[in-house]
Amino acid sequence: YLNGESTPAGPFVPTKEDYQKVYDAIAHRLANETDYDDGSYGPVLVRLAWHASGTYDKTTGTGGSNGATMRFAPESDHGANAGLKHARDFLEPIKAQFPWITYSDLWTLAGAAAIQELGGPVIPWRPGRQDKDVAACTPDGRLPDASKNQDHIRAIFGRMGFDDREMVALSGAHALGRAHTDRSGYEGPWDFSPTVFTNDYFKLLVDEKWNQRKWNGPAQFTDKTTSTLMMLPTDIALIKDKVFRKHVDRYAKDQDAFFKEFSDVYVKLLELGVPFESKPEDRIVFKASE
Ligand code: HIF
Known part of the structure; x- marks a missing residue:
């Protein structure tokens, strides 16, 4: 049950408390893994959540955080995603600890958690994303080019x-x-x-x-x-x-x-293109660590 396995009573259905446990595990790992960059994986987690979400195209409804297709080449090799392997690898032990969470929920939750843990505003978040396979990778060129106006x-x-x-x-x-x-x-x-x-x-x-x-x-x-x-x-x-x-x-x-x-606006970013069954009022307000 704790590992998210099905029980004789039926499939494991995580509660808000279970998602807070995922938040707490991310916060704990952020506090411990300080031997990286300026002392925190937080910024690169924020960037991972954004690059997973920012492929969204409202006209076709493709892309967005639903799918976590950056796990696969070609999307992981898109120039804009260089360096985000650090963020994905940072989250692997969390995924192993909570195997019931999808990568797409985990990556967005981690972005929200990083903002809160680094002293930013509360980012209400809700689950509901499903991982997709390599065929759902978005084409290169959807993320912004910093040399432009x-x-x-x-x-x-x-x-x-x-x-x-x-x-x-x-x-x-x-x-x-x-x-x-x-x-x-x-x-x-x-x-x-x-x-x-x-x-x-x-x-x-x-x-x-x-x-x-x-x-x-x-x-x-x-x-x-x-x-x-x-x-x-x-x-x-x-x-x-x-x-x-x-x-x-x-x-x-x-x-x-x-x-x-x-x-x-960050809540909106993380939810682009996600076919939620839940309502906006079901969003979880995570408690930040002390
Ligand atoms: Fe970034 N962004 N971003 N970005 N970004 C970089 C790094 C971060 C753009 C370009 C870059 C957003 C918008 C834009 C973060 C978060 C957000 C880098 C450097 C570039 C080039 C990458 C590297 O070399 O490691 C462009 C062109 C954007 C549109 C104008 C978002 C609003 C600010 C959407 C956003 O949330 C974060 C965090 C980083 C730092 C990553 C790190 O590893 O420290």
């Missing part, structure tokens, strides 16, 4: 069904983590606390002067004050575009508004 951002996130405000709110997740030359080719963190979820991404976009970095790598920006931070061309597009800029300014000034609006 605001038209590309609107095309990619518009295809998923997001509006301008939601695109900017989502972007605040770049408060977490960093770029790696051996993954995307870019290099550096967006802010000074890449393992803490804050609105610093927006503050820095507004307050810093961002210059093109002089190096042999792809075109990226660096802060005038310390030359240690990084913005991608798509990040800078948010302050070049007037409509995007309005929301950047608002989130830079108001962390509560950012947390609230980010939570709503």
Whole structure:
């Protein structure tokens, strides 16, 4: 029963408490495995959940987190997914401990857990995703290209069904983590606390002067004050575009508004294309660790 096996009484049906146990196991592993990157697997878990979900196409209803098809090549080999094996491997012991959870539920739950554990807002989450086989892999090119401008951002996130405000709110997740030359080719963190979820991404976009970095790598920006931070061309597009800029300014000034609006849009991201039988009010509000 504990391992999710069927019993004489019928198949194992996990409860909210069972999902909280999965959350707790992820939180525990996050706290223990600090010998990675800036000291946390949290950011790469957030990126895994997003890349699993962000393949969604509202017109065809294909892609999205339902399926966890990034387990398979060709999707695992798509350039945009470079480095996400670290996140998938991190979650294997959790999958072994709770074999009843699907990979697609596990990856999205882990994204929500990482945001909460790194000090971000509560991300209400619900189960219901089924894993699919290799035939359901999405074609390459559905995830964004960081070298592009605001038209590309609107095309990619518009295809998923997001509006301008939601695109900017989502972007605040770049408060977490960093770029790696051996993954995307870019290099550096967006802010000074890449393992803490804050609105610093927006503050820095507004307050810093961002210059093109002089190096042999792809075109990226660096802060005038310390030359240690990084913005991608798509990040800078948010302050070049007037409509995007309005929301950047608002989130830079108001962390509560950012947390609230980010939570709503991240919940929506993780649920794109999932044929839930449950209702939105059935979402689980996980208790973060102390
Ligand atoms: Fe990212 N993103 N992202 N991203 N992203 C990178 C890393 C992270 C884009 C490009 C990159 C979102 C949108 C976009 C995270 C989370 C989210 C990297 C560096 C690139 C190039 C990868 C590497 O080298 O390791 C583009 C072009 C986006 C559309 C504009 C989302 C909103 C911000 C949707 C989102 O949630 C996270 C977290 C990371 C850090 C990963 C790490 O390993 O530290």
